[in-house]
Amino acid sequence: MRSYILSETNWKTVKQTDIQVAVLPWGATEAHNYHLPYATDNILADRISAEAARIAYSRGGKVIVLPVVPFGVNTGQSDVKLDMNLNQGTQLIILKDLITVLDRQKIYKLVILNSHGGNDFKQIIRELNLQFPKMFISQCHWFKIPSTEYYFEDLGDHGGEIETSLMLYLAPEFVLPLSEAGDGKAAVFSIAALNEGWAWAERQWIKVTKDTGIGNPALATAEKGKVFFKLITEKIGTFLYEVANVNPNDLYKEKS
Numbered sequence: 001m002r003s004y005i006l007s008e009t010n011w012k013t014v015k016q017t018d019i020q021v022a023v024l025p026w027g028a029t030e031a032h033n034y035h036l037p038y039a040t041d042n043i044l045a046d047r048i049s050a051e052a053a054r055i056a057y058s059r060g061g062k063v064i065v066l067p068v069v070p071f072g073v074n075t076g077q078s079d080v081k082l083d084m085n086l087n088q089g090t091q092l093i094i095l096k097d098l099i100t101v102l103d104r105q106k107i108y109k110l111v112i113l114n115s116h117g118g119n120d121f122k123q124i125i126r127e128l129n130l131q132f133p134k135m136f137i138s139q140c141h142w143f144k145i146p147s148t149e150y151y152f153e154d155l156g157d158h159g160g161e162i163e164t165s166l167m168l169y170l171a172p173e174f175v176l177p178l179s180e181a182g183d184g185k186a187a188v189f190s191i192a193a194l195n196e197g198w199a200w201a202e203r204q205w206i207k208v209t210k211d212t213g214i215g216n217p218a219l220a221t222a223e224k225g226k227v228f229f230k231l232i233t234e235k236i237g238t239f240l241y242e243v244a245n246v247n248p249n250d251l252y253k254e255k256s
């Protein structure tokens with residue numbers, strides 16, 4: 001029983017525990033090439049949050065991990081069978097309800113640990129900051145932690161080498177043999193600017209990739225997943241520890 005994981009602990013423990021930061025893992029339910037489970041983002045959100053929280057907790061950070069929200073923004077995948085969608089407007093309502101509880105109970109810090117590329121809580125956080133001035137709300141995306149290029153050959157962003165390596169390390173029982181995976185070959189936009197990152201339009205998944213993957217998982221290994229998991233959980237663990245200990249009224253310092 002880990003007392004920093006709400007799903008595993010109990011009221012006897014919780015009611016006498018000082019908690020500074022709630023961590024909300026947020027995933028998605030969607031196809032990940034042929035070989036990874038629909039819950040890939042949820043499993044990763046859950047495991048990364050738990051290990052990062054363990055690291056923060058072991059250093060004295062008063063954190064608690066909430067259960068994973070298993071649905072994300074999947075508007076672009078509405079033609080992929082059983083890819084589930086939760087609109088951003090719904091995410092705002094969910095977050096507002098959860099933050100109302102935290103705010104009332106004087107747990108004034110929330111970190112949303114996002115595991116799905118279609119989720120982005122930035123504008124929701126801006127809006128909720130106005131409504132909950134005592135709360136310090138932040139988000140982090142484990143898949144945006146830099147330097148993936150040192151660990152992986154193919155940096156594709158969906159069901160590719162990175163996610164497959166993590167899943168082979170963390171939950172191999174849910175991964176089909178790589179011989180059954182597609183190559184994750186994905187088309188790019190015919191308009192140049194949309195491929196350069198400064199112009200954006202939503203990708204229609206079904207027209208971009210045949211196997212739902214973006215990025216080739218062929219070179220994925222559990223060993224790569226283990227090394228990368230350690231890197232990202234140490235970084236996020238340090239982040240959680242710092243959030244737990246910071247005074248929300250004293251968030252800034254002189255630039256050195």
Ligand SMILES: [Zn+2]
Pocket residue numbers: 032040041115116158159163
């Ligand atoms: Zn994913």
